[in-house]
Amino acid sequence: MSRYQAAEIEPKWQKAWDEAKVFRAERAEDKPKYYVLEMFPYPSGRIHIGHVRNYTMGDVIARYKIATGHNVLHPMGFDAFGMPAENAAMANGGHPKDWTYSNIDTMVEQMKPLGFGLDWSRMFATCDPEYYGQQQALFLDFLEKGLVYRKNAVVNWDPVDMTVLANEQVEDGRGWRSGALVERRELTQWFFKISDFSDELLSALDTLDNWPAKVKTMQANWIGKSRGLQFSFSLVDAPHGHDRVEVYTTRPDTLMGASFVGISPDHPLAKELERDNPDVAAFCEKARQGGTTEEAIEKAEKMGFDTGLKVRHPFDTAWELPVYIANFILMDYGTGAIFGCPAHDERDHEFATKYGLDIIPTFEPVEGEYPDGAFVPAKTEKVRYIKSFAGEEIQTGNEAVDAAVDFCEQNGVGQGVTKFRLRDWGLSRQRYWGCPIPVVHCETCGVVPEKKENLPIQLPYDEGDKPIDFSIPGNPLDRHPTWRDCDCPSCGAPAKRETDTMDTFVDSSWYFARFTAPRADTPTNMADAEYWMNVDQYIGGIEHAILHLLYARFFARAMNICGHLPETAKEPFDALFTQGMVTHAIFQTKDGNGRPVYHYPEDVELRDGKGFLKDGTEVEIIPSAKMSKSKNNVVDPVQIIQQYGADTARWFVLSDSPPERDVEWTAAGAEAASKHLARVYRLAAELDDAPANAEADQQLLREMHKAIHDVTGGVESFGFNASIAKLYGFTNTIAKSRAGAEAKREALKTLAQLMSPMTPHLAEEIWQTLGGEGLIAQAPWPVADEAMLVEDTVTMPIQINGKRRGEIEVPKDMDKAEVEKLALANDAVQRTLDGAQPKKVIVVPGRIVNVVM
RNA sequence: GCCCGCGUGGUGGAAUGGUAGACACAGGGGACUUAAAAUCCCUAGGCUUAUGCCGUGCCGGUUCGAGUCCGGCCGCGGGUACCA
Numbered sequence: 001m002s003r004y005q006a007a008e009i010e011p012k013w014q015k016a017w018d019e020a021k022v023f024r025a026e027r028a029e030d031k032p033k034y035y036v037l038e039m040f041p042y043p044s045g046r047i048h049i050g051h052v053r054n055y056t057m058g059d060v061i062a063r064y065k066i067a068t069g070h071n072v073l074h075p076m077g078f079d080a081f082g083m084p085a086e087n088a089a090m091a092n093g094g095h096p097k098d099w100t101y102s103n104i105d106t107m108v109e110q111m112k113p114l115g116f117g118l119d120w121s122r123m124f125a126t127c128d129p130e131y132y133g134q135q136q137a138l139f140l141d142f143l144e145k146g147l148v149y150r151k152n153a154v155v156n157w158d159p160v161d162m163t164v165l166a167n168e169q170v171e172d173g174r175g176w177r178s179g180a181l182v183e184r185r186e187l188t189q190w191f192f193k194i195s196d197f198s199d200e201l202l203s204a205l206d207t208l209d210n211w212p213a214k215v216k217t218m219q220a221n222w223i224g225k226s227r228g229l230q231f232s233f234s235l236v237d238a239p240h241g242h243d244r245v246e247v248y249t250t251r252p253d254t255l256m257g258a259s260f261v262g263i264s265p266d267h268p269l270a271k272e273l274e275r276d277n278p279d280v281a282a283f284c285e286k287a288r289q290g291g292t293t294e295e296a297i298e299k300a301e302k303m304g305f306d307t308g309l310k311v312r313h314p315f316d317t318a319w320e321l322p323v324y325i326a327n328f329i330l331m332d333y334g335t336g337a338i339f340g341c342p343a344h345d346e347r348d349h350e351f352a353t354k355y356g357l358d359i360i361p362t363f364e365p366v367e368g369e370y371p372d373g374a375f376v377p378a379k380t381e382k383v384r385y386i387k388s389f390a391g392e393e394i395q396t397g398n399e400a401v402d403a404a405v406d407f408c409e410q411n412g413v414g415q416g417v418t419k420f421r422l423r424d425w426g427l428s429r430q431r432y433w434g435c436p437i438p439v440v441h442c443e444t445c446g447v448v449p450e451k452k453e454n455l456p457i458q459l460p461y462d463e464g465d466k467p468i469d470f471s472i473p474g475n476p477l478d479r480h481p482t483w484r485d486c487d488c489p490s491c492g493a494p495a496k497r498e499t500d501t502m503d504t505f506v507d508s509s510w511y512f513a514r515f516t517a518p519r520a521d522t523p524t525n526m527a528d529a530e531y532w533m534n535v536d537q538y539i540g541g542i543e544h545a546i547l548h549l550l551y552a553r554f555f556a557r558a559m560n561i562c563g564h565l566p567e568t569a570k571e572p573f574d575a576l577f578t579q580g581m582v583t584h585a586i587f588q589t590k591d592g593n594g595r596p597v598y599h600y601p602e603d604v605e606l607r608d609g610k611g612f613l614k615d616g617t618e619v620e621i622i623p624s625a626k627m628s629k630s631k632n633n634v635v636d637p638v639q640i641i642q643q644y645g646a647d648t649a650r651w652f653v654l655s656d657s658p659p660e661r662d663v664e665w666t667a668a669g670a671e672a673a674s675k676h677l678a679r680v681y682r683l684a685a686e687l688d689d690a691p692a693n694a695e696a697d698q699q700l701l702r703e704m705h706k707a708i709h710d711v712t713g714g715v716e717s718f719g720f721n722a723s724i725a726k727l728y729g730f731t732n733t734i735a736k737s738r739a740g741a742e743a744k745r746e747a748l749k750t751l752a753q754l755m756s757p758m759t760p761h762l763a764e765e766i767w768q769t770l771g772g773e774g775l776i777a778q779a780p781w782p783v784a785d786e787a788m789l790v791e792d793t794v795t796m797p798i799q800i801n802g803k804r805r806g807e808i809e810v811p812k813d814m815d816k817a818e819v820e821k822l823a824l825a826n827d828a829v830q831r832t833l834d835g836a837q838p839k840k841v842i843v844v845p846g847r848i849v850n851v852v853m
Numbered sequence: 854g855c856c857c858g859c860g861u862g863g864u865g866g867a868a869u870g871g872u873a874g875a876c877a878c879a880g881g882g883g884a885c886u887u888a889a890a891a892u893c894c895c896u897a898g899g900c901u902u903a904u905g906c907c908g909u910g911c912c913g914g915u916u917c918g919a920g921u922c923c924g925g926c927c928g929c930g931g932g933u934a935c936c937a
Binding site for chain 2: 039041042044079082083084155156164165166167168169170214215217218221222224292293294295297298299300332346347422423425426428429430431503504505508541542543544545546547548550580581583655656657658661662663669671672673675676678679682721722724725726727728729732795796797798799801802803804805807827828831832839840841842844847848849850851852
């Protein structure tokens with residue numbers, strides 16, 4: 001008798017699939033196509049258990065769809081540009097390119113033994129010049145269509161290292177390396193005009209029926225459509241050229257509660273005042289301290305500076321309001337100026353309390369007490385207006401806003417405007433390891449697009465004659481001796497290349513389209529795009545719910561405009577599944593400067609819920625955190641694969657936890673998965689030659705069809721854990737069945753088929769042992785016989801006042817009155833009723849009886 | 854701060870508004886074995902020994918019936934536009 005030896009089985013079948021080209025995707029008109037895609041990985045160095053979970057889910061879908069007669073595209077690539085490669089070069093020397101490609105080699109080597117049904121011939125990395133050259137071509141097409149432009153925007157500036165920092169590199173308002181207080185500084189940057197599509201990106205969410213509602217909600221809130229009033233305050237004794245301050249408000253109904261006007265430190269008026277008032281300059285400098293994130297700005301202490309200037313209230317020119325410069329108002333939002341209504345806004349309330357400004361309620365609750373602090377009811381709630389100028393006395397916020405806008409428009413005070421929270425997408429990065437922005441700066445011609453025939457504009461590997469030194473802060477492209485030098489594509493005069501590279505979100509915004517024709521010498525090939533798009537099932541982490549998915553939706557539209565994608569691919573992902581993350585505790589200590597040091601799980605010993613290093617130092621345990629290379633809490637699945645095999649790893653990551661839920665990784669359990677697979681293997685290997693047994697055979701057949709039905713349902717609905725629970729059950733049924741050999745052979749072959757998307761190698765082996773024809777990977781999926789699923793009788797629980805007190809076995813389609821009669825005759829019911837009449841009897845056919853008394 | 858989720862035995866989790874704890878893991882008991890491994894069988898929410906009570910983060914509500922729906926808390930996670 002042979003034993004289950006994954007190490008022998010798995011390479012054998014991988015070779016067989018390869019030779020039969022089972023997963024090679026070719027256009028074919030005789031079958032429906034199916035494009036399944038998992039979000040491609042960043043080549044961090046090694047795969048982690050989260051990757052295994054993600055790609056196994058995609059593989060289950062891919063293999064299932066092949067079995068159900070689809071022509072499947074299931075590609076893989078790498079999201080290969082980004083900061084970690086530069087950080088590695090900074091920390092350990094070497095070159096980002098070498099680091100990245102070496103990581104990709106390692107990860108491919110680690111992924112191949114998992115037996116994923118991928119078309120590896122389509123693989124690419126976004127740092128391949130063939131890919132990013134086409135991305136540069138897309139950029140030029142977007143530029144031509146007016147979808148790209150330049151403007152100023154704020155970045156995190158480290159004044160000691162004299163460099164731009166990513167948000168991640170700002171810790172508590174200080175630069176991660178220098179420790180210097182970070183400032184917000186303006187820089188001229190490139191932007192994609194995603195705001196042109198705000199309304200469409202919002203309304204089209206309604207068409208995405210197979211996206212999770214939570215993702216659509218998050219995107220809708222992010223886009224943030226609001227109706228409000230834009231109007232201007234006139235300044236008293238205005239400085240030259242600043243006689244009006246333009247503001248936008250979503251609460252014009254609270255205009256009578258206005259008590260101040262706030263402007264951003266970057267507002268033109270603030271800048272004007274800053275020029276000859278040192279106090280203003282000092283305040284603005286302080287207000288610009290700290291990072292650029294919304295979180296940092298929202299959480300920072302609210303600070304204001306009274307400019308001494310006054311504006312006139314639009315309804316009453318005698319009513320003057322003070323003008324403050326405030327650190328929480330951003331130039332990027334709205335007009336960079338607001339009016340404050342402290343009675344009905346938490347932030348304004350805090351500000352007014354701090355600076356002793358008026359707090360004037362304009363409405364109150366219809367019933368009950370006026371609350372302490374700001375009164376901010378939902379806009380759908382009715383309130384009583386006590387300082388009203390438009391609409392009913394009692395109305396909802398929404399009604400009041402509409403009435404206020406109408407009133408203001410009729411009286412020449414501004415106009416109703418629809419605005420979006422969504423800002424244009426700044427794509428410039430002052431970094432080396434990204435896709436160069438293909439434009440040239442010419443003294444006479446200005447900003448000139450590079451010619452397409454000069455693409456790709458490749459990153460230089462060396463700095464002239466010596467290796468690039470990544471230990472120096474700043475962008476190596478900026479200080480490169482020769483790379484910047486070029487001729488102006490327009491006039492031919494000596495000119496300078498743009499040294500900014502693209503945000504890595506650009507790379508991942510169109511890779512799904514590139515996979516349809518990965519070697520084309522244009523960004524896409526229309527025939528291939530038309531055949532393969534859309535992605536039928538996209539699978540990825542919930543952390544990408546907003547940015548990546550929104551940017552990809554924008555890119556699909558922009559590519560359509562430029563003729564790179566068909567109209568039908570404007571929403572590129574037909575169905576989306578967001579799998580949960582695999583989380584793991586972070587083990588942390590502090591260094592001499594109080595900065596965190598992260599330790600690998602294998603270096604930490606756990607005792608009584610506390611963690612210790614080998615030298616006895618206790619570590620702080622931060623539970624359930626997203627796995628991140630920089631936090632050293634990544635679990636490496638390679639050991640599991642080596643010890644138990646790919647099928648065990650695949651089975652294990654799919655069992656137990658529902659796919660959409662986060663799962664805290666623990667090492668226990670792989671052993672159990674392996675035991676189960678060995679048991680299945682044994683059942684097939686030890687199949688005896690027992691004679692047929694009519695009753696047991698029939699019973700096993702029924703169970704088999706139930707298993708087909710349930711497992712298929714699980715796979716169709718991303719309930720892989722439910723499918724696996726059914727497969728455990730079916731395996732137990734077969735093991736205990738007294739059916740004859742032929743019935744068991746059929747059951748085991750079906751079991752192998754149902755398991756084949758999850759444990760494909762073991763399934764092939766069993767299929768072969770039991771005499772299955774060809775490869776199980778190419779065998780048609782079993783179909784459940786509906787007639788076999790029907791049960792004649794059903795067990796109905798009986799509740800008395802909602803509590804279960806007994807049960808009855810009744811024919812499946814017995815009518816309600818009969819069921820009621822039987823239920824009332826039940827011992828437990830008789831006992832409890834004790835001769836009394838029930839008030840009511842509820843019979844839910846096939847489910848439950850509830851006796852109310 | 855704001856937006857979006859999640860919270861069920863010792864553990865992972867199951868449950869179209871209808872028997873809470875399926876299926877597993879760890880545990881306990883047993884069989885086989887000289888012994889161990891492997892395998893197989895039984896057991897298993899808590900209180901307690903009943904035809905009982907309690908129990909799905911906490912408090913309240915809707916309902917004949919709530920883990921599921923609604924409101925308010927608490928805790929944890931994701932995102933917050935330069936991490937990917």
